[in-house]
Amino acid sequence: MTETTLDEQLQALVGRPIGEGGPAHAPDPVNQPMIRHWAAAFEDANPVYTDPVAAAASRHSGIVAPPMMLQTWIMATPKITGIAERGGSPVEGGRVKVLALLSDAGFVGTLASNSEFEIVRYLRLGDEVSAETVLESVSPEKQTRLGPGHFVTWVTTYTDACGEVLGRQRFRILKFRPVAGPS
Amino acid sequence: MTAATSVDWSSLTVGDALPELVLDVTATRIVAGAIASRDLMPVHHDRDYANQQGAPDIFMNILSDTAYCSRFLTDWAGPDAFVRRLAIRLGVPVFPGHTLTFTGEVTRLTREHDEGLVEIELRAVNDLGEHVSGTATINLPIAR
Numbered sequence: 001m002t003e004t005t006l007d008e009q010l011q012a013l014v015g016r017p018i019g020e021g022g023p024a025h026a027p028d029p030v031n032q033p034m035i036r037h038w039a040a041a042f043e044d045a046n047p048v049y050t051d052p053v054a055a056a057a058s059r060h061s062g063i064v065a066p067p068m069m070l071q072t073w074i075m076a077t078p079k080i081t082g083i084a085e086r087g088g089s090p091v092e093g094g095r096v097k098v099l100a101l102l103s104d105a106g107f108v109g110t111l112a113s114n115s116e117f118e119i120v121r122y123l124r125l126g127d128e129v130s131a132e133t134v135l136e137s138v139s140p141e142k143q144t145r146l147g148p149g150h151f152v153t154w155v156t157t158y159t160d161a162c163g164e165v166l167g168r169q170r171f172r173i174l175k176f177r178p179v180a181g182p183s
Numbered sequence: 184m185t186a187a188t189s190v191d192w193s194s195l196t197v198g199d200a201l202p203e204l205v206l207d208v209t210a211t212r213i214v215a216g217a218i219a220s221r222d223l224m225p226v227h228h229d230r231d232y233a234n235q236q237g238a239p240d241i242f243m244n245i246l247s248d249t250a251y252c253s254r255f256l257t258d259w260a261g262p263d264a265f266v267r268r269l270a271i272r273l274g275v276p277v278f279p280g281h282t283l284t285f286t287g288e289v290t291r292l293t294r295e296h297d298e299g300l301v302e303i304e305l306r307a308v309n310d311l312g313e314h315v316s317g318t319a320t321i322n323l324p325i326a327r
Binding site for chain 1: 189215216218219220221222223224225226229232235236237244245246247248249250251252253254257258262263265266267268269270271272273324
């Protein structure tokens with residue numbers, strides 16, 4: 001029996017899907033109520049999101065979803081009870097292994113640092129979105145202004161019901177040990 | 184406010200500045216963005232929880248940042264714009280009470296068949312410094 005270090009355990013996960021159970025599927029197809037809610041929250045008056053007549057007259061030839069909603073469609077339906085105790089994880093169980101390893105090692109803080117979207121096509125009402133996320137890298141421990149931490153980078157590929165790629169996203173978060181954190 | 188008509192690609196020049204987007208950031212704005220993007224992380228709506236994490240207040244989530252960046256681009260470029268790429272890096276956080284100002288500049292113009300590509304460098308600054316820095320590519324139809 002050999003003891004593996006945290007770094008070895010983290011590196012063993014690189015190149016693999018971050019979750020178990022295959023791709024994530026959007027709880028609902030692309031729909032006007034969620035788009036309207038989003039456009040109102042960000043006060044985005046682009047008529048191609050909410051005005052069928054203006055959208056039809058545009059290059060998009062109809063309503064499209066805001067491109068940056070891509071990540072929103074596949075967010076899990078949250079279970080509110082206990083969400084703070086789960087460190088903000090919206091769902092019970094199915095913990096992302098790389099994040100669980102880091103949290104259990106004391107890196108309980110989470111802060112997003114980079115988001116890079118490549119949009120292949122805009123989504124239309126009724127589109128069904130799936131996403132598969134692969135761990136791209138985990139940095140060695142670094143000193144940050146928030147405390148010591150590891151940068152975790154993953155790449156998500158979004159596809160439609162036919163398996164055609166809708167877009168890709170590289171997302172980087174910092175998992176850190178809060179300096180003034182919970183004692 | 185999105186322009187009613189879209190920017191004419193052939194009229195653009197490298198160095199053109201995009202119109203500024205200035206946001207008064209309130210707790211309501213932060214919470215509205217977090218919920219609309221379906222990000223229930225408590226640091227974006229629960230000040231006590233944010234305090235436990237070492238932050239003085241709730242702060243804006245990254246999905247709101249990408250949302251405001253795309254709004255900043257299409258407010259200027261208009262309804263015919265396609266956002267093809269957006270890459271951002273976060274710096275200082277955004278807390279209630281801040282003013283967040285987006286600025287951007289055209290850095291490259293290229294043509295692909297009937298489409299004009301526009302590369303843009305953008306940033307958003309608040310009371311603490313640079314919150315977002317990034318690059319984007321949009322494309323526009325070219326009138327024949």
